[in-house]
Amino acid sequence: MAGDQATATASPALRGTIEVPADKSMSHRALILGALAKGTTSISGLLEGQDVLDTAAAVRAFGATAERCAPGEWRVTGGAWRSPPTAIDCGNSGTGVRLLMGAAAGFDLEAVFTGDRSLTRRPMDRVLAPLRTMGAEVEASEGGRLPVRLRGGRLCGIHFRNDKASAQIKSAILLAGLRSEAAVEVLEPAPSRDHSENMLRAFGCDVEVEETADGRLVRLGRQRSLTAATLQIPGDPSSAAFPLVAALISPGSNLTVRSVMVNPLRAGLFTTLAEMGADLRFLDQRSMSGEAVADIAVRSSPLRGVEVPAERAPSMIDEYPILAIAAAFARGRTVMHGIGELRVKESDRLAAILAGLAACGIEAWEEGDTLIVDGLGGPPVGGAKVLAHDDHRIAMSFLVMGLASERAISVDSANMIDTSFPGFARTMGSIGARIA
Ligand SMILES: O=C(O)C1=C[C@@H](OP(=O)(O)O)[C@@H](O)[C@H](O)C1
Numbered sequence: 515m516a517g518d519q520a521t522a523t524a525s526p527a528l529r530g531t532i533e534v535p536a537d538k539s540m541s542h543r544a545l546i547l548g549a550l551a552k553g554t555t556s557i558s559g560l561l562e563g564q565d566v567l568d569t570a571a572a573v574r575a576f577g578a579t580a581e582r583c584a585p586g587e588w589r590v591t592g593g594a595w596r597s598p599p600t601a602i603d604c605g606n607s608g609t610g611v612r613l614l615m616g617a618a619a620g621f622d623l624e625a626v627f628t629g630d631r632s633l634t635r636r637p638m639d640r641v642l643a644p645l646r647t648m649g650a651e652v653e654a655s656e657g658g659r660l661p662v663r664l665r666g667g668r669l670c671g672i673h674f675r676n677d678k679a680s681a682q683i684k685s686a687i688l689l690a691g692l693r694s695e696a697a698v699e700v701l702e703p704a705p706s707r708d709h710s711e712n713m714l715r716a717f718g719c720d721v722e723v724e725e726t727a728d729g730r731l732v733r734l735g736r737q738r739s740l741t742a743a744t745l746q747i748p749g750d751p752s753s754a755a756f757p758l759v760a761a762l763i764s765p766g767s768n769l770t771v772r773s774v775m776v777n778p779l780r781a782g783l784f785t786t787l788a789e790m791g792a793d794l795r796f797l798d799q800r801s802m803s804g805e806a807v808a809d810i811a812v813r814s815s816p817l818r819g820v821e822v823p824a825e826r827a828p829s830m831i832d833e834y835p836i837l838a839i840a841a842a843f844a845r846g847r848t849v850m851h852g853i854g855e856l857r858v859k860e861s862d863r864l865a866a867i868l869a870g871l872a873a874c875g876i877e878a879w880e881e882g883d884t885l886i887v888d889g890l891g892g893p894p895v896g897g898a899k900v901l902a903h904d905d906h907r908i909a910m911s912f913l914v915m916g917l918a919s920e921r922a923i924s925v926d927s928a929n930m931i932d933t934s935f936p937g938f939a940r941t942m943g944s945i946g947a948r949i950a
């Protein structure tokens with residue numbers, strides 16, 4: 515990819531068997547929990563994208579040791595966290611900064627958190643409000659944004675209703691609660707991804723989950739100290755989504771993505787694609803570090819428009835940009851409900867999707883928190899330069915669209931792809947995709 519720009523050109527059928535980089539959500543959590551645990555945690559297959567490398571630098575600044583022994587192989591030795599010498603810069607990563615603020619809040623320390631141009635525009639109050647309720651002193655910049663100054667210490671309990679179905683908010687509260695003895699509970703009317711719960715258990719922490727009439731209640735038990743663990747991180751379903759959709763929309767394709775994490779709270783895109791008529795199979799289902807894993811095989815398929823219910827949004831929140839691309843190729847209308855959270859990701863993803871689709875000849879519009887795409891039942895014209903707004907998922911989505919459109923599609927800022935999918939162009943090239 516030349517400089518920041520990248521171009522995807524109509525490609526032949528995509529074929530082969532590939533792996534995608536490790537899951538980003540699990541990778542952040544592995545480093546943070548390792549840095550809180552007694553002893554040395556071994557991690558295999560850590561995602562070495564910039565978001566996660568920034569979290570590694572952050573835990574070091576708090577006093578932990580995080581060493582890279584070989585590609586993807588890391589050792590993390592934890593202990594009591596101390597005030598970092600300089601501001602913690604989480605770069606582009608909402609997960610990194612929100613989980614780290616939670617984890618730091620239980621220690622007697624002071625820290626300033628900041629990030630890049632995108633992250634400093636994203637709302638932090640959603641995490642700062644519950645941390646304040648628990649007793650942390652926090653001072654945010656205007657509008658509840660970064661930089662944030664946090665003074666941690668002895669925290670009290672909380673019962674928090676997670677109406678946004680945000681795993682970042684839930685995880686920040688659970689991590690803060692690790693150093694408290696008080697009751698710490700998060701009620702989720704709609705469940706969000708549960709990697710923190712699963713991984714906390716792997717580190718020996720009691721986490722209780724109860725299905726109640728009001729939703730899923732997640733509660734820290736009495737045993738909250740963490741002991742080092744050995745972890746292996748499976749492939750990221752949010753990254754696998756790009757080659758899988760590319761194969762679905764490129765005639766004659768036959769692709770397998772190996773070792774993809776398929777936790778049901780992350781698998782909403784696969785359910786939706788199956789409803790659209792995708793020939794998609796989960797093979798060799800197994801488990802890795804407490805998470806369900808499968809090889810996913812797809813063949814290119816004629817897709818039809820569907821209605822995606824709001825309740826499914828938390829299980830595919832990062833996949834709407836690439837679903838919108840699949841929808842553009844599908845026959846008929848795809849309606850995606852309840853996706854207002856897309857406005858506060860790395861960019862305003864709703865606006866970016868709409869502008870990109872319009873530039874490529876697709877009719878799409880928003881109605882409140884609903885996105886509607888009128889699919890062509892065939893390839894769009896393409897031939898546009900799409901603004902990715904420094905957002906990795908917008909960039910990858912429109913590059914995938916360019917592989918099966920009539921004319922090439924360029925994106926202006928492709929360098930951010932490294933935050934979640936290092937080697938994207940190379941991996942796609944290995945199955946025949948033309949991205950330069
Ligand atoms: O907890 C996590 O690892 C994540 C949670 C989601 O954000 P929200 O918690 O804001 O929904 C998701 O968009 C993000 O990419 C990763």
Ligand SMILES: C=C(OP(=O)(O)O)C(=O)O
Nearest residue numbers: 606607608609610832859
């Ligand atoms: C929203 C995302 O990440 P984060 O919130 O960690 O920046 C993403 O990866 O799509």
